[in-house]
Amino acid sequence: xxxxxxxxxxxxxxxxxxxxxxxxxxxxxxxxxxxxxxxxxxxxxxxxxxxxxxxxxxxxxxxxxxxxxxxxxxxxxxxxxxxxxxxxxxxxxxxxxxxxxxxxxxxxxxxxxxxxxxxxxxxxxxxxxxxxxxxxxxxxxxxxxxxxxxxxxxxxxxxxxxxxxxxxxxxxxxxxxxxxxxxxxxxxxxxxxxxxxxxxxxxxxxxxxxxxxxxxxxxxxxxxxxxxxxxxxxxxxxxxxxxxxxxxxxxxxxxxxxxxxxxxxxxxxxxxxxxxxxxxxxxxxxxxxxxxxxxxxxxxxxxxxxxxxxxxxxxxxxxxxxxxxxxxxxxxxxxxxxxxxxxxxxxxxxxxxxxxxxxxxxxxxxxx
Amino acid sequence: xxxxxxxxxxxxxxxxxxxxxxxxxxxxxxxxxxxxxxxxxxxxxxxxxxxxxxxxxxxxxxxxxxxxxxxxxxxxxxxxxxxxxxxxxxxxxxxxxxxxxxxxxxxxxxxxxxxxxxxxxxxxxxxxxxxxxxxxxxxxxxxxxxxxxxxxxxxxxxxxxxxxxxxxxxxxxxxxxxxxxxxxxxxxxxxxxxxxxxxxxxxxxxxxxxxxxxxxxxxxxxxxxxxxxxxxxxxxxxxxxxxxxxxxxxxxxxxxxxxxxxxxxxxxxxxxxxxxxxxxxxxxxxxxxxxxxxxxxxxxxxxxxxxxxxxxxxxxxxxxxxxxxxxxxxxxxxxxxxxxxxxxxxxxxxxxxxxxxxxxxxxxxxxxxxxxxxxxxxxxxxxxxxxxxxxxxxxxxxxxxxxxxxxxxxxxxxxxxxxxxxxxxxxxxxxxxxxxxxxxxxxxxxxxxxxxxxxxxxx
Numbered sequence: 001x002x003x004x005x006x007x008x009x010x011x012x013x014x015x016x017x018x019x020x021x022x023x024x025x026x027x028x029x030x031x032x033x034x035x036x037x038x039x040x041x042x043x044x045x046x047x048x049x050x051x052x053x054x055x056x057x058x059x060x061x062x063x064x065x066x067x068x069x070x071x072x073x074x075x076x077x078x079x080x081x082x083x084x085x086x087x088x089x090x091x092x093x094x095x096x097x098x099x100x101x102x103x104x105x106x107x108x109x110x111x112x113x114x115x116x117x118x119x120x121x122x123x124x125x126x127x128x129x130x131x132x133x134x135x136x137x138x139x140x141x142x143x144x145x146x147x148x149x150x151x152x153x154x155x156x157x158x159x160x161x162x163x164x165x166x167x168x169x170x171x172x173x174x175x176x177x178x179x180x181x182x183x184x185x186x187x188x189x190x191x192x193x194x195x196x197x198x199x200x201x202x203x204x205x206x207x208x209x210x211x212x213x214x215x216x217x218x219x220x221x222x223x224x225x226x227x228x229x230x231x232x233x234x235x236x237x238x239x240x241x242x243x244x245x246x247x248x249x250x251x252x253x254x255x256x257x258x259x260x261x262x263x264x265x266x267x268x269x270x271x272x273x274x275x276x277x278x279x280x281x282x283x284x285x286x287x288x289x290x291x292x293x294x295x296x297x298x299x300x301x302x303x304x305x306x307x308x309x310x311x312x313x314x315x316x317x318x319x320x321x322x323x324x325x326x327x328x329x330x331x332x333x334x335x336x337x338x339x340x341x342x343x344x345x346x347x348x349x350x351x352x353x354x355x356x357x358x359x360x361x362x363x364x365x366x367x368x
Numbered sequence: 369x370x371x372x373x374x375x376x377x378x379x380x381x382x383x384x385x386x387x388x389x390x391x392x393x394x395x396x397x398x399x400x401x402x403x404x405x406x407x408x409x410x411x412x413x414x415x416x417x418x419x420x421x422x423x424x425x426x427x428x429x430x431x432x433x434x435x436x437x438x439x440x441x442x443x444x445x446x447x448x449x450x451x452x453x454x455x456x457x458x459x460x461x462x463x464x465x466x467x468x469x470x471x472x473x474x475x476x477x478x479x480x481x482x483x484x485x486x487x488x489x490x491x492x493x494x495x496x497x498x499x500x501x502x503x504x505x506x507x508x509x510x511x512x513x514x515x516x517x518x519x520x521x522x523x524x525x526x527x528x529x530x531x532x533x534x535x536x537x538x539x540x541x542x543x544x545x546x547x548x549x550x551x552x553x554x555x556x557x558x559x560x561x562x563x564x565x566x567x568x569x570x571x572x573x574x575x576x577x578x579x580x581x582x583x584x585x586x587x588x589x590x591x592x593x594x595x596x597x598x599x600x601x602x603x604x605x606x607x608x609x610x611x612x613x614x615x616x617x618x619x620x621x622x623x624x625x626x627x628x629x630x631x632x633x634x635x636x637x638x639x640x641x642x643x644x645x646x647x648x649x650x651x652x653x654x655x656x657x658x659x660x661x662x663x664x665x666x667x668x669x670x671x672x673x674x675x676x677x678x679x680x681x682x683x684x685x686x687x688x689x690x691x692x693x694x695x696x697x698x699x700x701x702x703x704x705x706x707x708x709x710x711x712x713x714x715x716x717x718x719x720x721x722x723x724x725x726x727x728x729x730x731x732x733x734x735x736x737x738x739x740x741x742x743x744x745x746x747x748x749x750x751x752x753x754x755x756x757x758x759x760x761x762x763x764x765x766x767x768x769x770x771x772x773x774x775x776x777x778x779x780x781x782x783x784x785x786x787x788x789x790x791x792x793x794x795x796x797x798x799x800x801x802x803x804x805x806x807x808x809x810x811x812x813x814x815x816x817x818x819x820x821x822x823x824x825x826x827x
Contacts, residue, residue, distance in 0.1 A: 006630040006650060012785050014558045014794070014803045018552040024804045031809055091803035169513070183375035190374050200813055213814040214575040218582070225770065 025078060036062065036199035043206075043231045045070060050097040051110040052086065055241065057212070058115045059164065061129040062195075062202035063233070069132040077364065079134055080122070081141025082359035084366035087347070089337040090245050092237050099351035104255030104364075109139075115240060116163040118146050119272040120154060120175065124167030128192050134283040140276065142291045144310060145340045146269040148259040154178070155268045166192060170188040173354045175268060208232055245364075248334045248343065249298060257339070258300040264313050277323060288363040289318050293328035295336040295351060315331065324359040370571055370821060371562075371616040379407065380620070387624055392547050400521050400544075407526035408490070415488045418453060423523045425449040426498045426517055430505045434512045446502035450495045456486055458492065462691030489638075490530030492688060496655055498523045501537040503659060504724070510537055518544050527620040530820055531613050533631040534653035543626050550625040558623030559714045565615025565809040568813045569792040569822070572608035572778065575771055576601040577820060584743055587753045593765040595757050601767070602743045603736045604775055607635065609823045610649070634782045636735075640713040644735060652688070656681050678710070679703040689742070694750055698741040705734055801816040 009015060016024060016336075021159040045063070051071050058064045079097045086097025097111035110132070117125065133313060150156040154168075159179040163262055168175055170185035180188070191197040207228045208216040245252050253313065264270045280287050285315050291314050297308055311327055335346030342350060354360045383403040385508070390396045408415045429446040433439040464482040471478045492586045501519070504510045513519045553701050583590050583598035590598070611632035621628040638644035645653045661681040667674040669762050679700075686699015712718050740757075744750035782794050794800055 006633075008630050009557065010561060010564070010618075011630060011633040012782050013560055013564055014800050014807075016556055016800055017803055018556040020797055020801050021556045021559055024801045024808070027801070027805045028808045031805075032812060035813075096806075103382075183369070183373055186378065187374040196812065203813075213769075213770075214578055217770045218578050221766045221768040 013267050034197045036195040039199060039202075040066060043233065046233060046236065046249075048092070048236055049093070049107040050092065050101060051112065052092045052095065052097075052111075052236040054236050055112060055115060055232050055238050055265045056210075057202075057205050058117075060202050060205040060237065061125060061167075062198040063206070064112075064114065064125065065129040065132065065198070067110075067112060068130050071112060072132045072136050074110070075108075075136075077108055077137040077139060078110050079139045079141070080112045080133075082113060082117045082122070082143055082146075083115040084340055084342070085111065085141045086115045087111070087113070088115055088240060088313075089341050090344045090347060091244050094347055095134035096351060099347045100354065103348075103351050103355055108364075113141070114164075117167075118152075118154075118163060119276060121167035122167070122278065123272045123276045124169070124192070125164070126276060128167070129198065129271070133285065135285060137286045137288070138280055139288045139290055139363075140280065140291055142273055142314060143340055144292065144294055144307065144314070145364055146273075147262045147264070147267045148307075148308065148339075150262055151177070151260040153267050153269045155262060155266065173268070173271070185274040203229065244337070246337060248345065249295065249336050249338050250333060252337075254298065254338065256298055256300050258303045259307065261303060261306045261310055264310055269312075274317070276323070281323075286363065287323055288360060289323055289325040290354065291315060291318075291327040292323060292340075293330050293342070293346075295333070295339045296330040297333035297337070298339050324355045324363050326354060328353060328358060369407055371613070371620070375410075377494075382619055384623065388550065390449075390515050391625065396547065397515070397518050397521050397544060398527065401517055404521060404524040404526040404529060407451045408524060408529055411489050414575060417490060418457075418488055419494055419524055420520075422450055422453060422495055422498045422517075423520045426452075426502045426523075427513075427519050429502045430512050433505060435500075439506050443506040445500050446499060450499045454491060454495050454761060456816075457487055459687075459691045461485060466693075468698075487822075489631075493532045493534055495532050496652075498577055500534075500655070500659070504537055510541075511543055513537070515574040524623075527617040527624070527626070528628055531610070533614060533617070533629050534655050535629060535651070536740060539629060540626070548625045550623070554625060556622050558621070561615045561619030561622060563619075563804055563807055565612040565619060568608040568612030568615065569812055570612075571611060571807070572774060573605045574815075574820050575606070575774070576605040579767060579771065580605055580743070582611075584745070584749075584753075587744070587749055587756065589757070589762050591760040592757050593762040594767070595753050595760075597765045599740050599743070599753070599757075600736050601771070601775075603636070603732070603739050604778075605659055606739070606742075606823055607632070608778075613822045616690045634786060636732050636779070637728055637782055637786055638731050639724055640718075641702070641709050641731060641734070642713055645702075645706075652685070656685050656688075660684055675710075678706050694741045694744055697747060697750070698738050701738040701741065705738070715737070776799075 029346055045066050047070055050118070051067050053064055053067055068078075079100075085096060087098075091097060092111070095111055095113075097109040100109040101107050114122075114125065146152050151160065154162060154175050154177055157176045159177055162177070165178065165180070166188045168178065170180075170189045204216075206210055207230065208220075209308075210223075211219070213225055216228070217223075220228075262269075277287060277289065291311065292306065296304060296307065315325065316325040331342055331346045331349055335343050335349060337343050355364075369379060371777040383399075386399055387396070387403075390399050403417055405419075408419060426446050426449075429442040433442045436442065460483050464480045467480045468482065471480075475623060501510070501513070501522070505512060513522070518541065521544055522535075522537060525535075525540065525544075528535060580598050580602045583594050584602070587595060593780055614631040618630075633650065635644055635647040638647050661677055664677040664680060665673055669677075682703035683699045685696075685698060686695045686702070687802045689695045689698070737754075740753050741747070741750045746751060781793075784790060
C-alpha cells in the first residue's frame with residue numbers, strides 16, 4: 001500500500017556534496033566567463049581597412065562587438081547604420097566608408113553598418129554590444145525609410161517577423177507588432193546581457209549555418225561538429241543572399257511609390273533613433289548624423305511633400321540639439337538601386353558631398 | 369511555466385528565499401500555496417477553477433465522511449467529481465468522435481456534436497493525487513487533514529503539479545505538516561537531481577525529438593531503417609523527457625526540504641515486463657495497482673481473473689495517457705505482453721538461464737514496438753509504420769552520430785550504475801564533478817533552441 005513509496009535519492013544520479021558543488025560551479029563559471037574572452041585569440045578577425053561585417057554574420061553580435069573593438073582601437077571614424085551604410089548593393093570596396101577612405105586618401109573610416117538593422121535594433125545593438133566605441137567619432141545614419149509605413153515603423157498592431165527581434169526593447173516602450181510571450185521576452189532580456197550567450201550564437205552563425213548543434217546534426221548527421229569549427233570567419237566580401245539586383249531601380253522595373261509616412265511625433269523608429277543619438281552622446285561619442293539620401297525620384301508626388309516635411313523636421317531636431325549633420329540632397333535617379341540604397345557611383349558622389357560639407361569637415365578635423 | 373526556462377528561474381529565485389524565511393512559521397504553507405497557484409495559473413488563470421474545484425470537493429468529502437456514519441456516498445461523490453471533470457475535459461471530444469465514426473461505419477444518419485475543449489495542463493495528475501486522499505481516508509489509512517490550506521497545497525504543490533510524480537497524502541501531507549530542516553546537503557542534493565534532469569530534457573530528449581518528429585510527421589516518406597531508429601529514439605526521448613521532468617521536480621522539492629518519491633528506476637534495464645512497470649512511471653503504476661488492480665481482486669481470485677484484472681488495469685492505464693485509440697492499443701499491447709510473459713518470467717529457465725543482457729534487449733524491443741502506437745498520430749499511421757518497418761527497404765537513415773554517441777554513453781552509464789562498476793564510477797569526486805561540469809557546459813553551449821514542453825504535459 002502507499003507506505004511502499006520509494007524515497008531513494010535517485011536511480012542514475014550524479015550526486016555532489018556541498019563542497020563539490022562549489023568546485024563544480026567555480027569551474028563552470030570560469031569556463032563560461034573565460035570562453036568569450038579567450039576565443040578571439042584562437043579565431044583571428046580578418047580586418048580589412050574598412051572592417052565590413054560579413055553578410056552571413058549579420059546577426060552575430062559577438063563579431064560585431066569585436067569589430068567595434070578593433071575599429072575603436074585603430075582610432076577610426078565609425079560609420080554606424082543599416083544596409084545603406086553596410087552597402088547592400090555594392091562590394092565592400094564601393095560602400096560609403098570605402099569611398100570616404102578613397103577620396104580622403106587615408107584609411108580613417110570604418111564600416112560598422114549592419115545589413116537589415118533598423119533604429120529599434122540599432123539602439124539595442126549599441127547598448128549591449130557597442131560599448132567599445134564609446135568616446136569615438138561616430139557617423140550615425142538616419143534612414144527615413146523606417147518611418148515610411150506603420151509596418152516599417154513597427155507601430156502596426158498586426159504581428160509580423162522583423163529583423164533582429166532580440167535587440168529591440170523587450171518590455172518598454174511597447175512595440176505593438178512584437179507579440180512574444182512574457183517568458184520569451186524575459187529570456188531574451190536576460191541572455192543578451194551574457195557575453196557567453198553572444199559567443200554561443202557567434203559559433204552558430206559562423207560555423208553551423210545559424211543552427212544550434214542539435215539542429216545542425218540533423219542536416220549533417222555524420223559530420224563531426226568540432227571539425228566544422230574551422231576558426232576561419234566568412235569573408236567580408238561575401239555577397240548577400242539572395243544576390244541583389246545591382247541595376248538602377250528604373251532598369252529593374254520598380255514603379256514609383258506612395259508611402260504612408262508615419263508622423264514623427266508618433267513614430268517608434270524615430271523615437272529609437274533619437275534614443276540612439278542620446279546614448280552615443282551620453283557615452284561621450286562625437287556624433288555626426290547623415291540623413292538620407294532617400295530616393296525621392298521613386299516617391300509619388302503626393303507623398304513626396306510628406307517625406308520632405310519629415311526630412312526638414314529631422315534636420316531641425318538635430319540642429320536644435322546641436323548635433324552636426326548633413327541632410328543629403330537626393331542623388332541622381334540612376335544612382336539608386338531602390339528607395340534608399342545608392343549604387344557604387346552614388347556612394348562616391350555622396351562621399352564627395354560629405355567631404356565638402358563644412359560641418360563634416362569640422363567633425364573630421366576634430367576626430368582623432 | 370517550464371522548469372527549463374528563465375521565467376521559472378526568476379519565479380524560483382523569488383519563491384525560494386521567502387520559503388526559507390517562512391518555513392518555520394505559519395506562513396510556510398500559505399506561501400507555498402500562493403506560489404503553486406501562480407505557477408499553475410501562469411498557463412491560464414481559468415485552470416485554477418478546476419484545481420480549486422477538485423481540492424474543495426475532496427476536502428469536503430473527507431470532512432463529511434469524518435462526521436457521518438455513511439462514508440460510501442462521500443467517496444463516490446469525490447470519485448464522481450474528479451472523474452467527471454477528467455472525463456469532460458479529456459474524453460468528451462474523443463467519445464463524441466468515436467460515436468460519430470461508429471455511426472458512419474454503421475451508416476446511421478446521426479452525428480454527435482464534437483466539443484472543442486482545451487485540455488487543462490496536468491489535470492490527469494492532480495485529479496488522481498487529490499482522489500487518493502479521499503480513497504485512503506475511506507480505507508482508514510490516513511487521518512483527516514484539518515487545514516484546507518495545507519490540503520490545497522498538497523494537491524497543487526508546484527514542483528510536481530503538472531506531471532507528477534502522483535504523490536500520496538501519506539507522504540506529502542505529512543511533510544507539509546512538519547518543518548524538516550533544510551541543510552546545505554539538501555541544497556546540494558537538489559541541485560544534483562536538477563542538473564541531471566535538465567540534461568535529460570534539454571540535451572537528450574529535445575535533441576532526439578528533432579529526428580522523431582520529422583519521421584513521425586510523415587511516416588510514409590521514410591523507410592524501415594529510419595522508422596526503426598525514430599521509434600527507438602522516441603523510446604529514449606519519452607524516458608529522458610519524463611524522467612528528466614521528475615528529476616527536476618524532485619530536485620526542486622529537495623531544495624525546499626521535501627522528499628518527492630522516485631518515479632523512474634532505469635526502466636530500460638528491466639529484465640521482464642513486470643519489472644519494467646515497477647521501474648517506469650512508478651507513481652502511476654503503483655496508483656493503478658492500489659486503486660484499480662487490487663480493488664478488482666488483484667491475484668486473489670484465481671489465475672484467469674488475475675489476467676483479466678491485469679488486462680483491465682493496463683487498458684485503463686493506456687486510456688489515462690490520452691483520448692485516442694492509439695493509447696488504448698498501446699495499453700492493450702502491454703496487457704497482452706504481461707499476460708503472455710507473467711508465468712514465463714517466474715520460471716527458473718527465464719530467471720537463471722537466459723542472460724540478463726538478452727532479457728533487457730527483449731524487453732526493450734517489445735516496449736519500443738509498443739511505443740509506435742503511443743507516438744503515432746492515429747492507429748492508421750501506427751499500422752503504416754509497422755508495415756513499413758517489416759516491408760520496406762533499409763536505406764541510410766541519416767540519424768545523427770552525435771545522438772548515437774550520447775545514447776550509448778547514457779545507456780552504458782545506466783548499466784554501470786546497476787553493476788559493480790558503480791562504486792568505481794561514482795566513488796571518485798573528480799569523476800562526479802567532471803560529469804556535472806560536462807553536463808552544465810554542454811547545456812550552456814550546445815543546448816538546442818526553444819522551450820519545448822514536456823511530453824507528459826499533454827496527458
